[in-house]
Amino acid sequence: MGRNGQWWDSKARSRDGMPKFEKTVLAKELSKNLSLGTPTPVVENDTKVDAVYRYFDSEEFADGFTRGDILISTLEKCRGYEDPLRGDRHEGHDFYSTGQSVTGNGDDPEFVRMAARAGIRIGPYARNVTIEMNSATTVLRDAYVLCTTIGFESNSLESTFGKYCVKIENPQGFFEAVSKSLFEKVGNLRGMKGSIIYKERYSIGKQPAAGPIGFVKPPDKYADQKEYRFLWIKEIGGALSPLVIQCPEAAQYVVRVK
Structure with a gap:
């Protein structure tokens, strides 16, 4: 969580420690x-x-x-x-988080769009992909x-x-x-x-x-x-x-x- 409990903290990191996507x-x-x-x-x-x-x-x-x-x-x-x-x-900013934990497949358009907003590309044949607490800032x-x-x-x-x-x-x-x-x-x-x-x-x-x-x-x-x-x-x-x-x-x- 970010300052004062915001999940969109500018210092937020994904579960694997990689910086958020901008x-x-x-x-x-x-x-x-x-x-x-x-x-x-x-x-x-x-x-x-x-x-x-x-x-x-x-x-x-x-x-x-x-x-x-x-x-x-x-x-x-x-x-x-x-x-x-x-x-x-x-x-001119947009803040986004994938949320706690989401699992989906590459043939699910809604899941693919959600991942793309966080800077994650999901291939069409990917299966059982789990995304957790990834965040993105679009500027x-x-x-x-x-x-x-x-x-x-x-x-x-x-x-x-x-x-x-x-x-x-x-x-x-x-x-x-x-x-x-x-x-x-x-x-x-x-x-x-x-x-x-x-x-x-x-x-x-x-x-x-x-x-x-x-x-x-x-x-x-x-x-x-x-x-x-x-x-x-x-x-x-x-x-x-x-x-x-x-x-x-x-x-x-x-x-x-x-």
């Missing part, structure tokens, strides 16, 4: 290609919303956003915020991210993110315009958008993951934020930095409301 998620594992100007959202929880809102602690940034100066952050930047309501050091190392909210009137949002606010009236059109400009600036990308799923990031045994990696956050601290997220992953990894892109095409969808 996997870095590649862009191609998460979504389809984004063709220039025709991005395809693929997040399963992408709900139909008429508008989303973005709060700022700087009026200059809010006004710039309405002109198409779009400030885009990164997952790694979000992991580093000291404010616990803004920062989340486990952004989306970094991505460009733009966080908005479906909610609007919220004192907690203002106190956490700032008192200046813009409304994005067509999230799909905005996503397509920003994706095109970001593609032109940084190169090949794969993009997704959708509402955050507020569930724990930890699963065990045959439990499925709560949702797509990068779109799951724990409910206790974050559910009130009602976040709707735009996410872009570079096909070739490497260090990313927050940036401002000039995207006049996006301005038509943005109005200042506070």
Whole structure:
């Protein structure tokens, strides 16, 4: 067991003493290609919303956003915020354990999938394979991210993110315009958008993951934020930095409301 009884302790080891499995998620594992100007959202929880809102602690940034100066952050930047309501050091993580003891065969698809999540490959002819207390952490190392909210009137949002606010009236059109400009600036990308799923990031045994990696956050601290997220992953990894892109095409969808 981990700290305070968590089975997903980052120092957990399997029964034979081998370290837990850690996997870095590649862009191609998460979504389809984004063709220039025709991005395809693929997040399963992408709900139909008429508008989303973005709060700022700087009026200059809010006004710039309405002109198409779009400030885009990164997952790694979000992991580093000291404010616990803004920062989340486990952004883009998924934690998994096989559980106490499971025995199965290589012709059982569910058993094979479970083993694969823990980094164990089971051949089709394997028989009576026992897996015990193997754990895995899957990590989306970094991505460009733009966080908005479906909610609007919220004192907690203002106190956490700032008192200046813009409304994005067509999230799909905005996503397509920003994706095109970001593609032109940084190169090949794969993009997704959708509402955050507020569930724990930890699963065990045959439990499925709560949702797509990068779109799951724990409910206790974050559910009130009602976040709707735009996410872009570079096909070739490497260090990313927050940036401002000039995207006049996006301005038509943005109005200042506070």
